[in-house]
Amino acid sequence: DAGVTQSPTHLIKTRGQQVTLRCSPKSGHDTVSWYQQALGQGPQFIFQYYEEEERQRGNFPDRFSGHQFPNYSSELNVNALLLGDSALYLCASSLDTGEDIQYFGAGTRLSVL
Amino acid sequence: QQPVQSPQAVILREGEDAVINCSSSKALYSVHWYRQKHGEAPVFLMILLKGGEQKGHEKISASFNEKKQQSSLYLTASQLSYSGTYFCGTELLAGNNRKLIWGLGTSLAVNP
Numbered sequence: 155d156a157g158v159t160q161s162p163t164h165l166i167k168t169r170g171q172q173v174t175l176r177c178s179p180k181s182g183h184d185t186v187s188w189y190q191q192a193l194g195q196g197p198q199f200i201f202q203y204y205e206e207e208e209r210q211r212g213n214f215p216d217r218f219s220g221h222q223f224p225n226y227s228s229e230l231n232v233n234a235l236l237l238g239d240s241a242l243y244l245c246a247s248s249l250d251t252g253e254d255i256q257y258f259g260a261g262t263r264l265s266v267l
Numbered sequence: 268q269q270p271v272q273s274p275q276a277v278i279l280r281e282g283e284d285a286v287i288n289c290s291s292s293k294a295l296y297s298v299h300w301y302r303q304k305h306g307e308a309p310v311f312l313m314i315l316l317k318g319g320e321q322k323g324h325e326k327i328s329a330s331f332n333e334k335k336q337q338s339s340l341y342l343t344a345s346q347l348s349y350s351g352t353y354f355c356g357t358e359l360l361a362g363n364n365r366k367l368i369w370g371l372g373t374s375l376a377v378n379p
Contacts, residue, residue: 197369210366254358254367258301260308
């Protein structure tokens with residue numbers, strides 16, 4: 155049973171560019187949440203997708219957008235990259251039940267130069 | 268809304284005990300505890316729900332004080348493998364509009 159997988163593992167971009175990160179949820183999970191984790195900080199909630207729609211969003215600008223596909227996999231897109239976007243981006247999947255336990259992928263390390 | 272974790276850092280010798288606290292200024296529906304080792308994904312430890320009972324996992328247990336909106340994580344007879352950063356995630360609402368708000372983490376180092 156594969157867990158949450160994210161790609162790519164590492165990414166280097168320059169300011170102003172656009173990036174797409176990908177996430178495949180744990181088998182059987184229907185909900186995907188994206189987080190940004192700066193060095194030494196806790197994860198910051200970006201948004202959550204359920205049934206191919208954005209269900210909840212954190213305090214991130216519109217430059218951050220996402221998508222969920224019918225197979226529940228998800229993408230995170232960031233436009234007009236800023237130096238401050240450099241971080242570890244974590245994807246977590248869960249099942250839309252009472253406890254909402256989230257299982258995390260290993261993350262994508264994004265460096266913006 | 269961000270929960271406050273204390274202490275920020277703990278250094279233990281193998282076999283010692285530790286308590287990590289997580290406090291919120293808002294009424295909570297649930298508290299999630301995760302451990303993250305350097306360069307790895309956060310790993311789920313346990314969840315405590317409002318009205319639920321105290322949870323336990325091996326030598327790690329946790330409690331949830333609904334009146335104080337506070338949760339505590341108890342690590343007893345610590346092992347080297349317990350080293351990492353512990354995060355609490357708090358959930359304010361039940362239902363469809365749910366999201367976890369994470370604390371800044373507590374760094375735990377267990378030395379031989």
